[in-house]
Amino acid sequence: MAAIGAVTQHASAAEVAAPTVVGADARRVEIPRIASAIKPPAGSRPVGAYVVTRGTQTYTCAGGVFTGASVPEAQLIGTGGRVHHFKGPSWQSERDGSMITAKKTAESPRAGTIPELLLTVDTHTGTGILGNVAYISRLLTSGGVAPAGACTDGATAAVPYGAVYVFWASKR
Secondary structure, rough: EEEEHHHEEEEOOOOOOOOOOOOOOOOOOEEEEOHHOOOOOOOOOOEEEEEEEEEEEEEEOOOOEEEEOOOHHHHEEEEEEEEEEEEOOOOEEEEOOOEEEEEEEEEEEEEEEEEEEEEEEEEEEEEOOOOOOOEEEEEEEEEEOOOOOOOOOEEEEEEEEEEEEEEEEEOO
């Protein structure tokens, strides 16, 4: 594990260059190891790393069970300050308003928790902290699994979760 800039990365400095902490509201975040199935494309470079400070995955009951896609609602803090993660899935910088949405590209299961993911950004709004993000890694997940057992159709359940999100720019 090597300390690189403001992000501690499980890689050599030659493999990954990392962003610096920007602003008083920013925090240093460690980038965990990334499973080969969900690594961003070769040449991608991290532009921010964030940890969930408070988050839920909300499930809706259908057919008597909580299944299907969940809706995230989370507050993140990291190298670029605070980011709000919400339905879309979307991420918006609270500092400059830049926003991205993304779609799941690949996943890596983790026992007893929601899977780790690689997402590909499909829309950008603004040119700030998130302006050049092309990929997002959801790593080191905890919690967030749909409740087991019967439920009433239409009922919702917000399940707490944690994760580290790493935002990546494409190869230059």
